[in-house]
Amino acid sequence: MYAAPRSSSSKRRAAAAAVAVLAVSLSLPLLVPFGAAQQEIGRRFGFTRARPRHHDELEFSYRRDAGNGPERWGAVRRDWAACSAGRLQSPIGLSDAVAGLADRPGRLGRSYRPAAASIVNRGHDIMVRFNSNPGGVVIDGVAYRLRQMHWHAPSEHAINGRRYALELHMLHQSDANSNKYAVVAQLYTISRSRRDRTIHRLERYIRRIARRKDHEELIDDTVDPRRPVSRSTVYYRYAGSFTTPPCTEGVTWVVARQIRRVTRRQVRLLRNAVHDGARRNARPIQEANGRGVSFYYTSPGHGRGAPGD
Numbered sequence: 001m002y003a004a005p006r007s008s009s010s011k012r013r014a015a016a017a018a019v020a021v022l023a024v025s026l027s028l029p030l031l032v033p034f035g036a037a038q039q040e041i042g043r044r045f046g047f048t049r050a051r052p053r054h055h056d057e058l059e060f061s062y063r064r065d066a067g068n069g070p071e072r073w074g075a076v077r078r079d080w081a082a083c084s085a086g087r088l089q090s091p092i093g094l095s096d097a098v099a100g101l102a103d104r105p106g107r108l109g110r111s112y113r114p115a116a117a118s119i120v121n122r123g124h125d126i127m128v129r130f131n132s133n134p135g136g137v138v139i140d141g142v143a144y145r146l147r148q149m150h151w152h153a154p155s156e157h158a159i160n161g162r163r164y165a166l167e168l169h170m171l172h173q174s175d176a177n178s179n180k181y182a183v184v185a186q187l188y189t190i191s192r193s194r195r196d197r198t199i200h201r202l203e204r205y206i207r208r209i210a211r212r213k214d215h216e217e218l219i220d221d222t223v224d225p226r227r228p229v230s231r232s233t234v235y236y237r238y239a240g241s242f243t244t245p246p247c248t249e250g251v252t253w254v255v256a257r258q259i260r261r262v263t264r265r266q267v268r269l270l271r272n273a274v275h276d277g278a279r280r281n282a283r284p285i286q287e288a289n290g291r292g293v294s295f296y297y298t299s300p301g302h303g304r305g306a307p308g309d
Contacts, residue, residue: 041242041246041248059076059077059245060073060076060080060124060244060245061276061277061278062124062276062278062280062281062282062283063277063278070283070284071284072084073245073247074247076245077245077246079246080245080246080247082241082246082247082248082249083245083246083247086241086247086249087249087289088239088240088241088249088250088289088291089240089241089247089249089286089287090156090157090240090241090242090243090251090253090283090286091156091157091158091240091243091282091283091285091286092157092238092240092285092286092287092288092291092293093157093158093159093161093285093288094157094158094159094160094236094238094255094293095159095160095161095293096159096160096295097160098293099236099293099294099295100292100293100294100295101294101295101297102237102294102295102296102297108137108138108139108184108235108254108296109137109138109139110135110136110137110226110229111135111136111137111138112134112135112136112146112224112225112226113133113134113135113224113225113226114134114222114223114224114225115130115131115132115133115134115135115222115223115225116130116131116132116218116219116222116223117129117130117131117132117134117219117222117223118131118216118217118218118219119202119205119206119209119216119217119219120209120214120215120216121209121210121211121212121213121214121215121216121273121274122150122213122214122274123213123214123274123276124244124274124276124278124281125150125151125152125270125274125281126150126151126206126209126270126273126274127148127149127150128148128149128150128202128219128223129147129148129216130146130147130148130223130225133145134146134223134225135225136172137172137182137184137254139182139237139252139254142174142176142177142180143174143175143176144172144173144174144175144180144181144182145172145173145174145175146170146171146172146225147171147172147173148170148171149168149169149170149171149225149228150168150169150171151166151167151168151169151199151270152166152167152169152243152280152281152282152283153165153166153167153267153270153271153280153281153282154166154167154280154282155167155187155188155282156185156243156282156283157185157187157255157285158285159187159255159257159259163282164187164188164189164259165188165189165190165262165264165267166187166188166262166266166267166270167185167186167187167188167282168185168186168187168188168228168229169183169184169185169243170183170184170185170186170225170228170229171183172184179250180250180252181242181248181250181251181252182251182252182253182254183242183251183252183253183254184229184254184256185253185254185255185256186228186229186230186256186260187255187256187259187260188259188260188261188262188267189259189260189261189262190261190262190263190264190267191261191262191263192263193263194261194263195261195262195263195265195266196228196260196261196262196263196266197227197228198223198224198227198228199262199266199269199270200266201221201223202219202223203266203269205217205219206269206270206273207269207273209273210272210273210275211273211274211275213274213275228260229256230256230258230259230260234256234257234258234295234296234297235254235255235256235257235295235296236253236254236255236257236293236294236295236296237252237253237254237255237293237294237296238253238291238292238293238294239251239252239253239291240252240253240291243283244283257295
């Protein structure tokens with residue numbers, strides 16, 4: 001049967017279709033790892049309720065002398081290479097003298113509210129995971145929802161050369177772009193009598209899950225994320241990474257300048273509950289590598305010299 005020759009326009013359409021198919025096929029290998037990486041981050045950092053694999057927290061340690069200690073995290077797994085090779089790693093040392101004063105008064109847009117939550121012993125820290133919407137923050141017009149919070153002892157960041165007794169991390173994720181993250185950090189100094197109210201309210205739950213790795217307990221009442229962070233809007237901001245593997249970069253850090261108070265007993269409670277064999281769960285200070293750190297303030301009278309509460 002005679003087939004009429006295809007017109008030049010038909011040939012162009014066929015060629016375009018072939019190019020489109022080729023483009024899609026070439027893009028698939030890139031899309032799959034990205035999706036897998038997002039799932040891994042969600043699982044590791046408690047953004048999803050997927051149960052962690054048993055070996056996850058055994059893969060890294062905070063012990064300096066261990067083969068999987070902080071200096072060797074990047075060699076433990078290929079997808080943790082950023083822990084060693086990354087140029088934007090956290091935590092870093094923060095300094096009033098070095099931080100650049102922001103060109104505008106900065107008010108961190110916070111809109112938190114009490115929400116249902118559960119508490120999890122992750123083997124290296126105690127985490128509060130929010131099961132309903134606790135609100136979040138707005139940074140440069142981008143809204144981030146609070147997903148979880150956890151503690152490190154001693155503090156991971158240093159301010160003016162000093163590391164404090166404890167540091168709270170409040171991890172946020174953008175609703176509009178799931179691979180954008182922000183962490184609001186609050187540092188604590190030891191007080192003989194002034195305890196932290198949030199840790200105090202959670203104490204009985206922390207004791208229930210103590211030394212029970214991967215164990216999760218629902219919290220009977222709501223958790224109010226407005227309580228653990230200072231009301232001060234004097235803070236440092238810089239571009240960094242998660243401070244635990246896979247050390248993913250591109251994280252916006254907001255570190256409160258005002259220091260809150262906690263008792264030594266509360267710090268011991270958080271550390272002893274995980275029973276990981278390490279005296280601390282704080283990553284060493286990382287190189288700044290020329291990164292700019294911005295210092296935001298609320299008014300001319302509330303600036304770099306603001307004291308802690």
